[in-house]
Amino acid sequence: MTHEEMGELYELYALGVLEPEEKSEMEEHLARNCPVCQAGMRRGLAFGALLGTLPDSEDPPKRLRRRILASVGVESGTGYSWMGALAFLSACLLVWVGFLSKESSRKGEETERMRTALRQSTSDLSKVQAALSFLNEPDTEQVVFGKGQPLPPRGRVFVNAARGVMLMASNLPAAPTGKIYEMWLVPKIGAPIPAGLFQADAQGNALYILNQAVNRSATKAIAVTLEPESGSTTPTMPLVIAAGLSD
């Protein structure tokens, strides 16, 4: 292909929609620093970015801003008697703490069991993929909550310092109208940190992933509360889920 024939392929390449043969040819040029193709690709990328301005802007729900900020650990001011929450947490002796075996064979079985559990907890394929990749991280640690409890909810929390926190829960009562579940990182010192909002499905299952590095050693527990739809900056008691992490 001559450069002239490659004319419109730069834009398509930048959009990730080239056919495999065209793509390899393009990448060959780029790999040997062909100046024409590098300029073409920059033009293609710029064009792709510019196309992003075509749809009308749209106001996202207000809670989204809070959710995004919560996921990087933006803390709110004050106003929370959270010594009370710690006392409540300490009382949650039903929380059972365990670690994933470091042995790969055990881990494989565990992953397989998780895979089954996951399919039951969400039908959203992309979430299942995200969850599986989370489970496959070497340093993921697991906490089971609600074990032995006759009442809901039950489930597991997975914590990976680099990746974040994944919560799989079942038997969650449907949140009342206007309410939503909110996850919290409860530090050893300081107020609980909002860690994102989620809903349970009609069967009472929820799979929520906080994609953000967590300060594992400073975190005492993962908790969940019911909050108004836009989320809160401090948890509203009682705790729906409390999963204590090992020291």
Add this chain to the structure above:
Amino acid sequence: MVFFLPLLAAVLEGKDETDLVGRLQRRDPQALAELYDRYGRIAYGLIHRVVRNAAAAEDLVQETFLRVWNRVHGFDPAKGTLGPWVLTVARNRAIDYLRSVDGRMAQSAFEIEKMEQPSVFNDFEREIMNIDRVKLLKEAFQKLTPNQREVLELAYYEGLSQTEMAERLKQPLGTVKTWVRTALKTLREQLGEAAIA
């Protein structure tokens, strides 16, 4: 279509972002709030247009901003502009989601990721997304024939290759290629860009 242009203008031609990038790189969460206030509406509008599902759009906007937050260290505040990068990440996250839902081309996830590395956006001219160009593009887009517009929309909003477009539209591949070529040529001319010779 035109009513939101002043808003967009404010975003695209607002203050210098060097300081904002610096604060993002220092992990200042307030900077993420600013970034979101600047680009959240555009990103949400774009992603919602692609996935047509409000709940998924929220997840993907969150993923977009977290991705930018997590990768901003590779961004050169002296040279790069955030807008094109944020919009590219937003569009690619949405396409990646569409493809995973359709079970299409899982292997391309990696490919599309290459196009959203911050370093790729380091050599951008600051003017690439100024309001004049946005206006020119909108006008030019309206001048395309319905077929030309459709193929560009299929590429951009659905991530279809030309072969996939031909199947979708039940048209010969050659016809689709002609529409794509002509459409891009028209837009390029309207944007005042020289063709690659």
